[in-house]
Amino acid sequence: MSTTTKVVLGFTDGVEHELLVQPGHSVLDAALEGEVPILFQCRTGSCGSCLARLVEGKAEHRSGLAVSLLPGEREQGYRLLCATEPKGECRFSVAYDSAAGAGRPIEAKCFVNAVERIANDVIRFELELAEGYSMDFRPGQFIQIKVPGTEVVRSYSMATMASDLPRIELLIRILPGGIMSGWLENQAKPDDVVEIRGPYGQFFLKEKVREPHIMIAGGTGLAPMLSMLAALRRVPGRKPKTILSFGCQSPEGLFALDQLDLHQQWSPTLQVRIAVDRGTPPAGVQVGNPVEALTPADGLTPDSVAYLCGPPGMIAAARAHLEALGLAPGNIFAEQFVASN
Amino acid sequence: MNDQAPVRRRTVRVNEISTARMNDEKTQSQYQPYKDAAWGFVNHWYPALFSEELPEQAVEGIQIAGIPILLRRAAGKLYAIKDQCVHRGVRLSAKPTCFNDTSITCWYHGFNFDLASGVLNTIVANPDSKLIGKTGVTTYPVEEIAGMIFVFVREDDFPLEDVPPLAHDLPVRFPENNERFPHPLWPDAPGILDEGAVALGLHRTGQSNWRIACENGFDNAHILVHKDNAIVHAMDWVLPLGIVPDHEEPISLIEDEDGPKGMMQWLFTDRWKPILENPDLGLKIEGANSRFYRTSVVLPGCLMVENWPEDHVVQYEWYVPITDDLYEYWEVMVRICKTDDERKKFQYRFDNLYMPLCLRGFNDCDLYAREAMEEFYTDGTGWDDEQLVETDVSPVTWRKLASRWNRGIAKPGKGVTNATKTSSIRLRRLAQGKAPGYKVEKIENVNDY
Numbered sequence: 034m035s036t037t038t039k040v041v042l043g044f045t046d047g048v049e050h051e052l053l054v055q056p057g058h059s060v061l062d063a064a065l066e067g068e069v070p071i072l073f074q075c076r077t078g079s080c081g082s083c084l085a086r087l088v089e090g091k092a093e094h095r096s097g098l099a100v101s102l103l104p105g106e107r108e109q110g111y112r113l114l115c116a117t118e119p120k121g122e123c124r125f126s127v128a129y130d131s132a133a134g135a136g137r138p139i140e141a142k143c144f145v146n147a148v149e150r151i152a153n154d155v156i157r158f159e160l161e162l163a164e165g166y167s168m169d170f171r172p173g174q175f176i177q178i179k180v181p182g183t184e185v186v187r188s189y190s191m192a193t194m195a196s197d198l199p200r201i202e203l204l205i206r207i208l209p210g211g212i213m214s215g216w217l218e219n220q221a222k223p224d225d226v227v228e229i230r231g232p233y234g235q236f237f238l239k240e241k242v243r244e245p246h247i248m249i250a251g252g253t254g255l256a257p258m259l260s261m262l263a264a265l266r267r268v269p270g271r272k273p274k275t276i277l278s279f280g281c282q283s284p285e286g287l288f289a290l291d292q293l294d295l296h297q298q299w300s301p302t303l304q305v306r307i308a309v310d311r312g313t314p315p316a317g318v319q320v321g322n323p324v325e326a327l328t329p330a331d332g333l334t335p336d337s338v339a340y341l342c343g344p345p346g347m348i349a350a351a352r353a354h355l356e357a358l359g360l361a362p363g364n365i366f367a368e369q370f371v372a373s374n
Numbered sequence: 375m376n377d378q379a380p381v382r383r384r385t386v387r388v389n390e391i392s393t394a395r396m397n398d399e400k401t402q403s404q405y406q407p408y409k410d411a412a413w414g415f416v417n418h419w420y421p422a423l424f425s426e427e428l429p430e431q432a433v434e435g436i437q438i439a440g441i442p443i444l445l446r447r448a449a450g451k452l453y454a455i456k457d458q459c460v461h462r463g464v465r466l467s468a469k470p471t472c473f474n475d476t477s478i479t480c481w482y483h484g485f486n487f488d489l490a491s492g493v494l495n496t497i498v499a500n501p502d503s504k505l506i507g508k509t510g511v512t513t514y515p516v517e518e519i520a521g522m523i524f525v526f527v528r529e530d531d532f533p534l535e536d537v538p539p540l541a542h543d544l545p546v547r548f549p550e551n552n553e554r555f556p557h558p559l560w561p562d563a564p565g566i567l568d569e570g571a572v573a574l575g576l577h578r579t580g581q582s583n584w585r586i587a588c589e590n591g592f593d594n595a596h597i598l599v600h601k602d603n604a605i606v607h608a609m610d611w612v613l614p615l616g617i618v619p620d621h622e623e624p625i626s627l628i629e630d631e632d633g634p635k636g637m638m639q640w641l642f643t644d645r646w647k648p649i650l651e652n653p654d655l656g657l658k659i660e661g662a663n664s665r666f667y668r669t670s671v672v673l674p675g676c677l678m679v680e681n682w683p684e685d686h687v688v689q690y691e692w693y694v695p696i697t698d699d700l701y702e703y704w705e706v707m708v709r710i711c712k713t714d715d716e717r718k719k720f721q722y723r724f725d726n727l728y729m730p731l732c733l734r735g736f737n738d739c740d741l742y743a744r745e746a747m748e749e750f751y752t753d754g755t756g757w758d759d760e761q762l763v764e765t766d767v768s769p770v771t772w773r774k775l776a777s778r779w780n781r782g783i784a785k786p787g788k789g790v791t792n793a794t795k796t797s798s799i800r801l802r803r804l805a806q807g808k809a810p811g812y813k814v815e816k817i818e819n820v821n822d823y
Contacts, residue, residue, distance in 0.1 A: 075505065076504055076508060077503055077504050144381075144383055161383075162384070163381045163382060163383065163384065164381075164383060164384045165379075165382070199384060224383075226381050267783075269417060269528070269529045269531050269533070270532050270536040271533075271536045291403075295403055295406070298774070298777070298778060299407055299778055300778075301778060
């Protein structure tokens with residue numbers, strides 16, 4: 034009689050995954066089948082990446098298989114999961130958390146490279162990770178910054194990509210009386226050091242989507258879109274048709290227009306639409322709002338994906354508008370500005 | 375006690391150029407992707423070998439845009455796979471080992487790869503390994519046409535269903551483009567895809583960045599370097615000192631949705647003015663015979679010189695990136711030969727006239743010229759400090775359209791031949807008098823090192 038064996042894998046952050054291992058299969062086989070985030074590489078018992086420690090029960094390496102663990106390590110309970118078959122129910126622990134690998138949040142120190150006003154209420158804030166720090170993130174994610182001299186923390190999306198690291202560019206809206214705004218306007222200067230933490234966020238570019246992409250950005254909500262546009266350009270293979278609709282309140286609030294021009298120049302599949310709520314817009318900019326710039330003429334299908342970033346009102350309007358144009362609600366992803374107290 | 379480590383600026387400044395780039399002149403930033411393409415463009419069709427270089431059962435290793443590629447012909451079929459074993463990175467082509475016609479074995483530890491799928495299908499001395507079937511090497515689509523082998527050099531994750539036809543990376547064709555690009559002064563240029571097309575030529579390694587080489591090909595001021603070439607004087611050609619733009623649209627873009635992307639220069643029309651004398655310097659071109667020609671270029675860097683060097687013949691050139699400072703220079707003449715007799719005549723003329731006086735002779739001059747320009751650009755200086763002039767409308771237009779239509783920018787080569795300029799093997803080869811090249815050097819005698 035052959036039945037499956039129950040195995041529990043524990044991560045350092047307390048997350049546990051339960052696996053059912055088929056007879057003749059290794060614990061790693063079962064973990065991969067169940068999409069459990071175990072680090073591994075060679076799958077032949079040699080590289081040592083899938084190291085875990087047996088904390089309960091019995092499990093041995095397949096008999097006759099040469100593995101690269103030292104005898105002493107085995108006695109201490111270490112096993113290579115790709116070569117391990119459980120002998121009855123057992124439990125392993127690994128030395129990393131369940132978000133191992135890409136995108137795990139870190140704390141880091143950064144130098145200020147530039148503080149540049151690019152619109153009446155927007156500052157381009159450029160940071161550079163200090164020596165000894167590294168991080169990874171997905172296009173669309175954000176970091177938290179501690180305002181120097183305070184315990185106040187603010188969140189901003191990266192306008193750059195992970196491949197631009199150690200350089201990080203943020204677009205920050207200046208609010209009258211804001212703590213970060215005050216520091217940026219009055220004190221911040223190149224070579225200052227700030228503390229960051231991140232990356233965070235589930236708002237990031239979904240990979241391998243071929244259907245049209247809609248991006249709607251209000252004000253500094255453009256930042257994650259710039260990161261995603263750069264990432265889309267590097268997608269191998271046919272690029273999805275993409276419409277970016279960017280809106281600001283007034284012509285004085287517009288920024289990054291040169292950069293958007295360049296993106297359009299470099300990406301034949303990208304269309305950029307720019308709108309201001311009021312005032313006399315420069316050439317190529319409409320009066321209106323970025324949500325209504327999308328119309329039935331764009332021929333959106335339910336499979337199209339949309340990314341929205343801006344104030345709550347804009348996001349609610351965009352969601353309703355896009356659903357009316359035929360998008361499936363599950364394909365609309367949003368990140369909204371949260372008011373800081 | 376203070377246990378906080380001091381916070382330090384990074385000593386190695388990376389991305390310095392990209393920080394500066396947004397402050398650059400707008401034109402420069404318009405072709406930033408091109409400036410980033412030191413290792414070439416990927417996900418394009420490139421010529422890899424002439425058919426005769428890969429007879430039945432042959433294996434050759436080459437490198438394009440920092441990607442090592444192995445070509446093999448077995449049982450009449452052509453295959454191209456990544457020439458880098460997944461196990462420890464050995465180049466399979468250094469000592470070709472094939473136990474059948476459908477696979478190739480790494481000669482070091484016996485990893486055996488299926489040629490069609492790239493999958494690791496056995497290991498010679500470890501046939502029960504758990505790794506079998508779970509990994510493999512990238513495969514590359516191959517086309518053979520008119521005596522040339524083309525490879526689609528793709529990134530590992532470029533989907534095969536997105537591979538465009540070879541024609542999308544070759545020049546526009548005639549007569550189908552006669553209305554769009556009329557040429558009253560010469561007959562329709564043959565195309566390599568035409569029925570009966572025969573391509574004869576050579577390829578050799580040049581020591582400069584592929585972009586420097588490519589821009590030389592259609593730069594209408596560069597023809598000054600050819601002023602003293604033997605063929606020009608033997609044929610008594612009127613080859614101008616230079617050709618300057620004289621119209622608001624001296625160049626037309628080729629951006630059809632379902633075809634090649636590139637540009638056509640309206641040479642020998644009222645849009646470009648040939649300069650035949652410079653009185654200040656007492657220079658005058660006094661040839662007797664006109665030699666009308668026209669250059670166009672398409673992604674990923676394929677030049678067509680119509681009506682060159684004779685009627686009914688066309689010269690194609692490619693500047694295939696190998697690394698950031700090496701390219702494979704392809705010079706190919708194409709003619710339609712309907713009969714064996716025509717083919718023989720073309721071959722004779724190629725061997726005795728085109729090869730010595732055109733592809734060598736005349737084009738040797740271009741190799742000198744590119745090398746002379748290379749060092750200004752090697753460390754980035756030239757890209758920032760070049761002082762362009764009217765005739766540079768050609769390279770600037772090319773840079774912009776290449777920035778827009780490339781299918782991917784090659785990542786700087788890592789773990790591949792000639793990527794580490796100071797590697798001891800590279801230095802030993804140099805000391806042995808062997809310049810870095812395109813093909814993998816094979817281990818000929820296993821009992822001799």
